[in-house]
Amino acid sequence: MKTLYDVQQLLEKFGIVVYVGKRIWDIEVMAMELDHLHEARLVSDKQFINAKLILTKEHRYEEHRQNNNHRA
Template sequence: MDENIRTLYDVQQLLKGYGIFVHLGKRLWDIELMHEELIRIHDARLIEDKVFQTAALVLKREHRYEQAKTDEQL
């Protein structure tokens, strides 16, 4: 499963499989909430460590990208 997680969309699909849909209206907020939800399903032992780590890295990368875009606009 983790080899298929490469994009934010892939993480969204992973969460969707557990009935978690995130849309707050701002991409940066969405990423932060997705990370919190990812932690919850990992703590509940619903996903393996490797899947969690891969998805968390994708979210971290996307968060850095969005934060850099926000910083440029200021």
């Protein structure tokens, strides 16, 4: 698992499709859904940690992108 798309594919294996309409919100909802799957022991610790790292990276990227767009 290396990309946000990979995390989406993992969630879809459990019937979870996230589309809120804004990418940063999608990432936040995906993180919450992933937390629920991990609490239910449906994903391994390794999958969970890897996916959370990807989501954190993507969330920071979106925050940075949004902050730069507001300054322009």
